[in-house]
Amino acid sequence: MNTNLQEAFQRYIDRNGLATHDDRILLTVSGGVDSMVMLSLFVESGYRVGVAHCNFQLRGAESDEDEVLVEQQAAKFGIPFYNRRFETAAEMERTGESMEMAARRLRYAWFNDLSAEHGYSAIAIAHHADDSIETFFINLLRGTGLRGLTGISTQVGKVIRPLLFASRKEILEYAVQHRIPFREDSSNRSTKYLRNKIRLGLIPRIREINPKFTSLMIRNLARLTDAQLFISHGIERIRSEAVSSENGIDTIRLDRLDPAFPRDFVIYELLSSAYGFKGDVVDALCHALGQEDSTGKRFYARERVACIDRGKIVVAPIAADDPCLSTIAKGAPRAYCANAVLYFERLDIDAIKTFGVPEHIAQLDADRLQYPLTLRRWREGDWFVPFGMTGRKKVSDFLIDAKVSAPEKQRQFVLLSGDDIVWLVGRRIDDRYRLTSGTENVLRITKEIV
Secondary structure: OHHHHHHHHHHHHHHHOOOOOOOEEEEEOOOOHHHHHHHHHHHHOOOEEEEEEEEOOOOOHHHHHHHHHHHHHHHHHOOOEEEEEOOHHHHHHHHOOOHHHHHHHHHHHHHHHHHHHHOOOEEEOOOEHHHHHHHHHHHHHHOOOHHHHOOOOOEEOOEEOOEOOOOHHHHHHHHHHOOOOOOOOHHHHOOOOHHHHHHHHHHHHHHHHOOOHHHHHHHHHHHHHHHHHHHHHHHHHHHHHHEEEEOOEEEEEHHHOOOOOOHHHHHHHHHHHHHOOOHHHHHHHHHHHOOOOOOOOEEEOOOEEEEEOOOEEEEEEOOOOOOOOEEEOOOOOEEEEOOEEEEEEEEEHHHOOOOOOOOOEEEEEHHHOOOOEEEEEOOOOOEEOEOOOOOOEEHHHHHHHOOOOHHHHHOOEEEEEOOEEEEEOOOEEEHHHOOOOOOOEEEEEEEEEO
16 A cells, blocks of 8 residues: 555545645644654645644654754745744643643644634644554553544544545554655653553554454444444434423433333433533442432532433533542542542552652552542631641641632642541642551542643
């Protein structure tokens, strides 16, 4: 397929209606082989394009050299070049986001601004078939519904992905044959990231078993996508029969669900697709439905709360004064609070490399904790013993001293063990639950903005 990559590229665009030659397309080019090949393919195919490059300033001279290469290639083709240098490390410190989350948010916001300012009708991302396969495994390992197993979408709004038909190997061979310059990101070789662990560790072993693994997975993802489209169409029919809306509040009538359908699956599809509820939250809700005292129990997504009410599930926006109280069972992988998700890891003390961690990470002595833990908004009268101190301090005073703004206070959560606040989420752990020389087991919690 290598020599015909140009033809396959055009066929893929035409078959999926991604762009026409009348469109102006903003190409997001990092300098890596995938995006540099994408740039060449679009130019050689005669499309009207511009190039956007993000310098996240995380790899020193490497980042600057990437920028120079992309600018030179855009100049060679005589096309507009846009560049933005981001203070990514400072942004991570400010928000508590991971590097991946911060970089993704920054670049997509800038791409949208650029496309609006300069009249680009599409934003092209150089994801390819192997990226989509890796996404399948990432979501499988994290726990997901069928929607998360369909890989990467070909198009979402203005964002198009015109290389999803091609494998990483085919793209690299094309670059070598056509002498397309590119740079290798050294972070791609690091197994610190889950995607790289899958790319460098898991997939090569599967490929040893089946050398045709990539082409097989491309077909599997296509079938899974078709299955999800079929399910989505059916769920919308069910929604029209079982869900009513009034004053911004939706009510799911469980007695209107066809008993021939798997109830929990239908509830998951109704709650996840329209309101953003995660799988483990829906699992907890469905489990509660089978209990006698389920009425009144509340379950949270980022912006919505689902309340069980005598055979109905009522879904409403989260009110400003809602405590957003939820319980966290031992072994739970994650929990949700306001605009963030908390990921829980259970580690042996020997796995902890440093006791000093950023504020968006908490490391607690796991053997001191009482389960279930409780997560809720802070309230007046709350107090804890801030790490490094010996006396108690009111949460309200701590937030004032930290010059926390009113909107941020509204989003401030606390994590409790019994009646004790063990973590003012994203800010400070309680000193009584810190790691000590006697600690054997650690609960490590990472807060990520979503």
